[in-house]
Amino acid sequence: MGLFERDTDIYRDRDALREDYQPAELVGRDEELSTYTSALQPVINGEQPNNVFLYGKTGVGKTAATRYLLDHLREDAEEYDDIALDIIFLNCDGLSSSYQVATHLVNELRAEHNQISTTGYPLATVYEMLWEDLDSHGGTVLIVLDEIDNIGDDSILYQLPRARANGKLEDTQVGLIGISNDFSFRDDLSPKVKSSLCENEIHFPAYDATDLKAILKQRADVAFHDGVLEDGVIPLCAAYGAKDAGDARQSIDLLMKAGDVARDDEATTITEDHVDRGRTALERGRIEEGIRGLTEHGHLVLYALVTNDLEGETPIRSRDVRPRYTRFAELAERDPLVPRRMRDHLSELAMLGIISVTERNEGRRGGTYREYELDMPVEQVLSALSETVKLVGVHESVVELAEDAMPDLTTSVASTEGGDETDGEERPEADRSDASLASFE
DNA sequence: TTTCCACGGGAAGTTAAGGAGA
DNA sequence: TCTCCTTAACTTCCCGTGGAAA
Incomplete structure (x- = not known):
């Protein structure tokens, strides 16, 4: 038997759930x-x-x-x-x-x-x-x-x-x-x-849950074999879509992801549990994509916040994130950005749902400021960062700190292959010794 | 009611990179 | 090779905001 083997499939035509699929009739429009x-x-x-x-x-x-x-x-x-x-x-x-x-x-x-x-x-x-x-x-x-x-x-x-x-x-x-x-x-x-x-x-007004159920049923009838969907699956996918601004695309994506999860389980039916797991996987994918799309300095700001989080210093205001960010920038041999620009990166991370923001106001004594903290698990952030980031020294150091703080951290987030090099250039010896945790501050 | 503080928003300007054409 | 062009990322500056303190 080869490496790939055809699934015994719950799908009749999975393409009916794809974005480019054109149904014969448009429901509710x-x-x-x-x-x-x-x-x-x-x-x-x-x-x-x-x-x-x-x-x-x-x-x-x-x-x-x-x-x-x-x-x-x-x-x-x-x-x-x-x-x-x-x-x-x-x-x-x-x-x-x-x-x-x-x-x-x-x-x-x-x-x-x-x-x-x-x-x-x-x-x-x-x-x-x-x-x-x-x-x-x-x-x-x-x-x-x-x-x-x-x-x-x-x-x-x-x-x-x-x-x-x-x-x-x-x-x-x-x-x-x-x-x-x-x-x-x-x-x-x-x-x-x-x-x-x-x-x-x-x-085009938003769909309500009834419209979404009709749309999902139309797609599911083509996409899945008869009897594959448990009764609660379509209403649950529709409810999630209706909650998120009546988004049919999101509901259909969720149904497809639930189907994929069930297929990976080699299940013969799709259950509400598959929908919940599919939703988690979609959310994770969205955030990982967001992390991949950040600039180098966006990654450095995120690394700074991760280490602050591991050390129990979050929620943390931007001016307290800055020393760690500056240190990481130096470690990666990049000029640190001005505070105003660094705050823009923090806002971008918040917009992506990677970190959360709480606004505080101490009035004349302290003015308005924002406090930031990670809004997703450290291992998930590091996993996404390890796939794309080539910031010499920084990633390894943060993973080392994470492994100390969380001994059961999965090894998949450990440094990427070739992570010690950038574009084929070997990192100077001095940097390696500098990449220790003790040198963060 | 006014003042103060630490921000965020936004506009304008700068810089470096990459491409076209003479 | 030089000039002209756009773009993305960035810097700088100014103004607005909101709520506790004065």
């Missing part, structure tokens, strides 16, 4: 779909498409509804010889400026061998390329910008809807569909952008 369909109707009539702005919290079906309707629109448009429709779908996660959005749009319109770099050109040059590529396309182009609130400036949101009126496009009609999770995003837009982008607004 009749009213929104009806409004959305009307807004897209001009495309089929061969008219200038409307701009549409969708907003609502994460996981309420905005993107799913868009994909669903645009698939139908594409199919229906093929019935008419005089309609040439193209759809560009761009997720703006990680695209923080109009410049980046414009370069990505150019690359979407171009062949593989003709792509442009995402830096280096003047902004005006990128726009010129975009108008040229769009106009050579002809027909109707619908541009969907998902997570549009990531874009820091609204230049592209002004330029795209007005491109034809401003004489940039002659042969192509462009329609813009913006999708946002952020309710305040619309209000922060400049009036001129708001008037064009938001000419058709569709609000």
